[in-house]
Amino acid sequence: MGRFTTWFHRMGSPRWFFDLSRPWLVGFLAVGVTLLGVGTVWGLGFAPPDYQQGDSYRIIYIHVPSAHLAEALYVAMGVAGIVVLVWRMKLADMFIAVTAPVGMAVTGIALLTGAIWGRPTWGAWWVWDARTTSVLVLFFLYLGIVALRQAIPRADQAGRAAAVLAIVGTVNVPIIKYSVDWWLTLHQPASITFTAAPAMPPSMWVPLLINMVGFYALVAAFLVAGLRNEVLLREADAQWVRDWLERAS
Amino acid sequence: MSIAVAQVRRDFLVAFRARADAVHPVAFFALTVVLFGLSMGPDRQAMGELAPGMVWVLALLATMMGTDTLFRRDFEDGTLEQLLLHGRPLFVAVLAKLFAHWCVTGLVLTALSPLAGLMLQVPAEGLPALAGSLALGTPALTLIGAIAAALTVGLGRGGMLAAVIALPLFVPVLIFGAGASLAAASGASPAAEFLWLGALLAAALTLAPFAVGLALRVSQEY
Amino acid sequence: MADPSNEPLLCTRGLACGVNGRTLFEGVELTLSAGDLVEVRGPNGSGKTTLLRCIAGLFTEEAGSVRVRPPERPLYLGHKPGVNPMLSALENIRWYLALEGLSRDADVCRDAVDTVGLGRAGRVPCATLSAGQRRRAALARLVVTEAPLWLLDEPFSALDDAGQDLVRSLIDRHRDAGGAVLCATHEPVGLPDAGRLELPG
Numbered sequence: 001m002g003r004f005t006t007w008f009h010r011m012g013s014p015r016w017f018f019d020l021s022r023p024w025l026v027g028f029l030a031v032g033v034t035l036l037g038v039g040t041v042w043g044l045g046f047a048p049p050d051y052q053q054g055d056s057y058r059i060i061y062i063h064v065p066s067a068h069l070a071e072a073l074y075v076a077m078g079v080a081g082i083v084v085l086v087w088r089m090k091l092a093d094m095f096i097a098v099t100a101p102v103g104m105a106v107t108g109i110a111l112l113t114g115a116i117w118g119r120p121t122w123g124a125w126w127v128w129d130a131r132t133t134s135v136l137v138l139f140f141l142y143l144g145i146v147a148l149r150q151a152i153p154r155a156d157q158a159g160r161a162a163a164v165l166a167i168v169g170t171v172n173v174p175i176i177k178y179s180v181d182w183w184l185t186l187h188q189p190a191s192i193t194f195t196a197a198p199a200m201p202p203s204m205w206v207p208l209l210i211n212m213v214g215f216y217a218l219v220a221a222f223l224v225a226g227l228r229n230e231v232l233l234r235e236a237d238a239q240w241v242r243d244w245l246e247r248a249s
Numbered sequence: 250m251s252i253a254v255a256q257v258r259r260d261f262l263v264a265f266r267a268r269a270d271a272v273h274p275v276a277f278f279a280l281t282v283v284l285f286g287l288s289m290g291p292d293r294q295a296m297g298e299l300a301p302g303m304v305w306v307l308a309l310l311a312t313m314m315g316t317d318t319l320f321r322r323d324f325e326d327g328t329l330e331q332l333l334l335h336g337r338p339l340f341v342a343v344l345a346k347l348f349a350h351w352c353v354t355g356l357v358l359t360a361l362s363p364l365a366g367l368m369l370q371v372p373a374e375g376l377p378a379l380a381g382s383l384a385l386g387t388p389a390l391t392l393i394g395a396i397a398a399a400l401t402v403g404l405g406r407g408g409m410l411a412a413v414i415a416l417p418l419f420v421p422v423l424i425f426g427a428g429a430s431l432a433a434a435s436g437a438s439p440a441a442e443f444l445w446l447g448a449l450l451a452a453a454l455t456l457a458p459f460a461v462g463l464a465l466r467v468s469q470e471y
Numbered sequence: 472m473a474d475p476s477n478e479p480l481l482c483t484r485g486l487a488c489g490v491n492g493r494t495l496f497e498g499v500e501l502t503l504s505a506g507d508l509v510e511v512r513g514p515n516g517s518g519k520t521t522l523l524r525c526i527a528g529l530f531t532e533e534a535g536s537v538r539v540r541p542p543e544r545p546l547y548l549g550h551k552p553g554v555n556p557m558l559s560a561l562e563n564i565r566w567y568l569a570l571e572g573l574s575r576d577a578d579v580c581r582d583a584v585d586t587v588g589l590g591r592a593g594r595v596p597c598a599t600l601s602a603g604q605r606r607r608a609a610l611a612r613l614v615v616t617e618a619p620l621w622l623l624d625e626p627f628s629a630l631d632d633a634g635q636d637l638v639r640s641l642i643d644r645h646r647d648a649g650g651a652v653l654c655a656t657h658e659p660v661g662l663p664d665a666g667r668l669e670l671p672g
Contacts, residue, residue: 327551
């Protein structure tokens with residue numbers, strides 16, 4: 001237990017993270033940009049058109065990774081929330097602070113691309129489809145966390161309040177998803193969905209996979225960069241931050 | 250157990266002495282029902298089809314507004330910090346407080362809902378399901394709304410923020426509650442929706458008081 | 472593990488609290504045993520209230536530890552009276568006794584309200600009382616509580632001379648009965664053998 005706890009506490013030390021994370025930032029950024037470039041060009045330019053939807057399906061190369069991330073980031077915030085409340089780890093609190101706006105942006109991208117795809121496919125910008133609806137609710141869950149953090153002037157307390165809300169939200173995410181699914185089966189006939197083509201040829205799904213990994217890497221880079229900023233802001237009074245700023249300038 | 254009884258007694262007494270506070274959510278509900286009726290135009294048939302869902306939304310908003318006063322007075326006069334210090338176990342004390350609050354808001358809304366349904370042309374066979382779904386749904390809404398109220402109680406301008414936090418969490422309760430009322434009004438069986446509402450209420454009863462307790466502790470430090 | 476009867480009522484080690492990375496106080500070492508009275512002094516913003524709230528468990532410390540001898544929870548009398556204005560002093564004290572799990576005997580409540588000098592005023596909603604009278608309604612908690620550790624934040628504020636004497640006599644009685652008092656204040660409490668903790672601010 002001893003070694004694990006030491007590692008865990010070092011992990012939680014903002015300074016330790018700051019000292020180590022610079023190569024991570026560069027690495028994630030390089031991987032993300034490269035993969036997204038390859039995947040997007042491949043997906044938009046060279047993948048075959050869909051036999052049913054033609055070229056409009058190509059938006060999945062942006063839409064699917066962002067929708068995926070929107071949910072994954074929220075669950076990650078919930079896990080970080082538990083870490084904040086149980087171990088009072090400052091880095092986890094900063095993680096929520098940085099992730100909430102990024103998650104909101106990613107969710108916004110998922111919604112926007114969904115609407116753009118919906119126009120040619122369903123003939124309407126907005127349809128009360130189960131997935132779009134639960135992603136919209138997810139957007140508001142993110143908004144709640146951002147708004148709550150903004151309203152509380154004390155950083156530690158804002159972090160713990162956001163942690164409570166992130167945990168409550170994470171418990172609710174599957175319930176909301178399920179209830180919206182259930183509601184939809186009653187109200188709307190089945191429509192074309194992104195998963196309608198189970199036999200996607202490799203020339204279609206390989207670029208999707210590449211973009212998926214690329215998106216994750218890029219967002220990881222954003223989060224590391226955001227965390228580094230947050231560390232500097234919160235520890236602005238600490239001697240090591242002043243030293244670092246002197247060396248940097 | 251004596252904590253629960255004492256807390257419920259006290260909150261009933263306070264609610265009775267500060268009657269105006271308790272009446273606000275109910276008056277809000279009644280007024281919005283009237284506004285909805287006026288905004289719908291003269292087509293009674295169309296109104297009847299939409300009304301069960303609409304009554305549900307209005308009851309949900311009224312419950313949301315009611316939770317604003319749930320902890321605010323106690324926070325301001327300092328009795329909330331005494332509750333946090335001595336009200337052991339906190340789970341029981343919080344649950345008792347929410348029960349007392351629900352009795353003067355959610356229960357009254359539930360009792361009034363058949364009347365609102367009648368005014369808005371809900372078919373007679375839909376009225377029991379409307380009231381029944383609110384009887385199961387409003388306690389769940391109170392429990393969830395209390396989390397948001399507890400998180401914002403230390404902040405001056407809590408009301409709108411609490412709404413932004415709580416409303417997305419209300420979605421499942423609304424879906425099954427309005428679903429039950431709509432199904433019954435159109436002659437279908439609302440049994441499945443009722444089972445789901447019961448499950449949501451059971452989950453909220455067991456989990457929400459913990460979250461409320463945590464949130465109240467955090468908001469003491471703002 | 473020390474014998475519980477010998478354990479001090481309160482023991483803090485290296486206690487530090489801060490807000491937004493700004494330290495209010497650090498390295499606070501306090502040990503209070505039966506009969507002790509310690510005044511917490513310091514300029515505005517030095518963290519007197521935060522220290523008391525932290526010991527009560529209403530504020531999270533940044534570093535160090537707080538130990539209140541179990542199983543008792545301290546009595547906390549803060550800036551907010553902890554008195555519901557819609558209820559009378561009697562009704563308030565009944566509720567408080569239930570929270571603490573003590574007997575809610577009518578005589579106990581009436582004695583408490585009489586002791587703090589409210590008498591008939593203890594039977595009307597506190598909203599109709601003056602600030603000083605409401606403060607006295609809060610003091611009724613000191614009469615009925617069995618908590619051995621008291622945390623008093625500016626207990627003299629809003630009180631007249633007789634009220635201040637009342638607080639002193641309550642503290643005296645509590646110390647004689649084996650209790651301890653930690654009191655944040657701007658002026659000396661005016662009781663013998665008072666220790667003093669100065670927060671630099």
